[in-house]
Amino acid sequence: MNFHTRKWVKPEDLNPNGTLFGGSLLRWIDEEAAIYAIVQLGNQRVVTKYISEINFVSASRQGDIIELGITATEFGRTSITLTCEVRNKITRKSILTVEKMVFVNLGEDGLPAPHGRTEIKYVKDQFKDDEAVSE
Numbered sequence: 001m002n003f004h005t006r007k008w009v010k011p012e013d014l015n016p017n018g019t020l021f022g023g024s025l026l027r028w029i030d031e032e033a034a035i036y037a038i039v040q041l042g043n044q045r046v047v048t049k050y051i052s053e054i055n056f057v058s059a060s061r062q063g064d065i066i067e068l069g070i071t072a073t074e075f076g077r078t079s080i081t082l083t084c085e086v087r088n089k090i091t092r093k094s095i096l097t098v099e100k101m102v103f104v105n106l107g108e109d110g111l112p113a114p115h116g117r118t119e120i121k122y123v124k125d126q127f128k129d130d131e132a133v134s135e
């Protein structure tokens with residue numbers, strides 16, 4: 001699982017208990033997962049269909065640096081299934097897990113459309129023929 005995005009927990013992200021507000025975290029995860037699905041499916045028209053049980057494993061506090069990890073576990077005909085983990089960047093302690101997030105690929109008519117993808121596409125493979133970005 002790649003942990004692409006880091007967040008710094010700030011005062012505006014806290015609940016009255018002084019720890020990270022679940023709603024803020026869910027917003028970050030949904031956005032991160034949507035971006036992942038868009039990149040994997042090569043289509044901006046992707047919507048969240050289903051989110052499984054969410055486990056808030058441990059609290060995060062102001063000043064913590066956390067990181068969001070997403071990976072695809074299944075490619076369907078019109079859907080993609082992802083799994084997600086959020087952890088503390090420094091201690092690696094798990095903060096949240098979501099076993100299953102399903103996104104649906106839509107056509108221009110707004111209806112589910114086949115995406116034709118069957119496996120994870122890595123950035124290094126997407127650009128491997130491009131001299132300008134190859135190392």
Ligand SMILES: CC(C)(COP(=O)(O)OP(=O)(O)OC[C@H]1O[C@@H](n2cnc3c(N)ncnc32)[C@H](O)[C@@H]1OP(=O)(O)O)[C@@H](O)C(=O)NCCC(=O)NCCS
Nearest residue numbers: 046047048049050075076077078079080102104110111112
């Ligand atoms: C997304 C939407 C167009 C799908 O419509 P639908 O009638 O359920 O479509 P389908 O039955 O053809 O299912 C589409 C895919 O989703 C999957 N799916 C549907 N319901 C599911 C569920 N409860 N759990 C997991 N996957 C599900 C299907 O298996 C199918 O995947 P596949 O083609 O890879 O096999 C419709 O439900 C919708 O508009 N929902 C609202 C989306 C939204 O507003 N999200 C929040 C903002 S982004």
